[in-house]
Amino acid sequence: MIIVKTAKLIASASSDTTIKIWQQDGKLLRTLRGHRDGVIDVAFSPQENIIASGGEDNVVNLWRLNGTIRNSLHGHRGSVHRVVFSPQGDLIASASEDRTVRLWSSDGDSINVLLGHQREVLAVAFSPDGQTIATGDRSGTLRLWNRSGKLLDAFVAHKMPIRDIDFSPDGQLLVTGGDDNLAKVWQSDGSLIETLAEYDAPVTGVKFSPDGKIIGTSSWDRTIKLWHLDGTLHSNLEGHRGRVWGLAWSPDSSTIATAGWDNVVKLWNIKNPLVKTFYGHQGSVLSVAFHPQGKLIGTASDDHTAKLWHLDGTLKTNFTGHSAETYEIAFSGDGSLVASTSLDRTIKLWRTQGTIVDTSLGHEAPVADVDFLGDDRFVSGGFDQTIRFWRLQQVAKKVQVVAKRTIFAHQAIITDIDVSSDNQLIASVSQDRYLKLWQNDGELIQAILADDTGLRTVAISPDSQTIATGGREQNVKLWDSSGKLIRVLEGHQGVVLDVEFSPDGTKIASASADHTIKIWNRQGKLLTTLRGHRGRVWNVAFSPDGQQLVSGSEDKLVKLWDLKRILELNPLEYGCHWIRDYLKTNLNTAGREVR
Known part of the structure; x- marks a missing residue:
């Protein structure tokens, strides 16, 4: 399925032999029927x-826009892969399986036939002034012609078929996409400027934004990527459940429409996205946390680093010093200190600007988690089955850390701990299947056999009346403060790796090995499923105002979700930047908006 977009209309072409015309709000205007086989x-x-x-x-x-055929142009002896108008509207170029490109007048008269390709022609584009035509074929050869049909240049641009071509609005650049999993940016004279190499599958669509600032690319790997002209990645759009065949920009460069083999057209809001993606980690992002004032995001990764980010995705601080995977990051109550834990058995304490406070802390085994008890205390849990209590004290204008207590808390690895909002209660879970509740001085309150196969995560509600757990059973369990099971939240298709309460206690976020995040209300109703990560989602955290959610994943990405807008726009299911899934083009659902 291929789509094109104007300021007011969207057209989609399908293998079901039809073309559909839609309004921007997703309303089907008409279906055009006239082709005897699939429309490419x-x-x-x-x-x-x-x-x-x-x-x-x-x-x-x-x-015509009313759905009647004005002209049928015959001459090709093979499938027509691409049709384009010249920017002035006086010419039409068609690229075909028959190895030719034909030029037609807007009235349908045959003007010229461009001969020379040795393989079927898959792509064609006009320069903005209409004087140059670029064509690409299955051999990877790119040819440049003038509008009279004279060959200006020919060279091998890709090692495999060229799927799409586009000129920049000023005509100075050309972008190509091919089956070699690459998009390439060229000067108009054919010299290579940049190679965009982030795909694991053929690049099927390439388009400059109308303002010339961004290049959009689509691929069979189900993603759309946006690039700056210098070749750096701007953003990665994920949400299609099948190969993405093409993309089109709105005239104001604010929106992209995409179409894929999942029979869905999606609109993506580029200027004000519902999710921002942070790039920078070289390994899985294992932990995420919001600064208490909501102005920064902390992340920890198995690339041995922890990082602090501004909310626009720019990096503030890079913490280096761990010699192995960094498991956890946490802020002190006043936000002045950051603690990180690691497989290297240490806990490191940092100031937010990056200076180290203490590196001598740790366990006898990898440290799984750390959480602050206000401003001057913190607690950690480790693979050595212990929970350790620490206190900060000021000595000669320097912060020192004193170990206060160590308790042997579980009979197996401790996987997670959480501290209540009032700092009075601590919850811990372990591979020994037990949920344990502790006073903040380390005295055991109760132990609950909470899972049959092993627990991964625990969270205490802001009012301390409900405890949520998750693990290998692929569900979230809610317990009251007495240890009674209240309800079970079912829906994940993989291990639940993290669970968190919103600051007001009305919502629960769960992250899973099934690559999704689910948002529930306190009564157990599923509010939305967030899709966009391409790997296990290890950790999530709500912003202090509860309006945003940050997630970290095996895909090395950090995503910041505008949860408030997502829940307002679609209370059932949402994902990524898209505004809405516009339509499906199969006959059973034609004309129905699919949300």
Whole structure:
């Protein structure tokens, strides 16, 4: 399925032989029928009064917006892979399986045939002034022609088929995408500038934004990537459940429409996304935390580092010093200190600007978790089955850490601990299947056999009346403060790796090995499922105001979700940046908006 977009309309072409025209709000205006086989490509004229389409029936059709055929253009002896209008609207170019590109007048008269490709032609594009035509074929050869049909240049641009071509708005640059999993940026004279190499599958669509600042690319790996012109990644859009075949920009460069084999068209808000992605870690992001004032995000990774980020995704501080995977990051109550734990058996205490306070802390085995008890105390849990209590004290204007107490808390590795909002209660869970509740001085309150296979995570509600646990049973269990099971939240298809309460206690977030995050209300109703990570989601954290959620994943990414807007826009299910899933093009759901 291929789509094109104007300021007011969206057109989609499908293998079901139809073309559908939609309003921006997702309402189906009409279905165009006239091709005898699958429709491969569709294009609006610059004046937006004509639609051109090409298909597997070897025909180019020109349509009026009312759905009637203006002309059918015959001449190709193979499927028509691509149709494009010149920017002035006076020419139409069609690329075909028959190894030719044909030029037509806007009235449908045959003007010229471009000969020379040795393999079927898959891509064609006009320069903004309409004077140059770029074509790409299955051999990876790119050819540049003038509009009279004279060959200007030819060279091998990709080692495999070229799927798409686009000129920059100023005509100075050209971008190509191919089956070699690459997108490439060229000067108009054919010299290579940048290679965009982040895909694991063919690049099927390449488009410059109308303002010329961003390049959008789509791929069979189900993603859309946005790039700065210098080749750095701007953002990664995930949400399609099948190969993505193409993309189109809105005229104001604020929105992208994409289409894929999942039979869904998605609109993505680029200017004000519902999720921001932070890039920088070289390994799985194992822990995330919000600064108490909500102005920073902390992350820990198995790349041995911890980092502090501004909310716009720029890096503030990079903490280096651990010699193995960094498991956890936590802020002190006043936000002045950061603690990190590691497989290297240490706890490191830092100031937010990056200076080290203490490196001599730790356990006899890897340290799984750390949490502050206010400003001057913190507690840690480790693979050595102990919980350790620590106190900060000021000595000669320096902060020193004193070990206060060590308790042998569990009969197996401690996987998570949590401290209540009032700092009076501590919860711990372990692979020994027990949930244990402790006073803040380390006295045991009660032990609950909470899981049949092993616990991974625990969270205490802000009012300390409910405790949530998750683990290998792939569910979230809610317990009251007396240890009675209240309810079980079912829905994940993998181990529940983290669970958190929102600051007001009305919502619960659960992160899973199934690559998703689920948001529930306190009564156990599923509010939304957040999809976008491409690996296990290890950790989540609510912002202090509860309006945002940050997540860390095996895919090395940190994502910041605008949870308030997501829940307002769609209370059932959402994911990533997209505004809505516009439609499905199969016959059973044609014309129905799919949310």
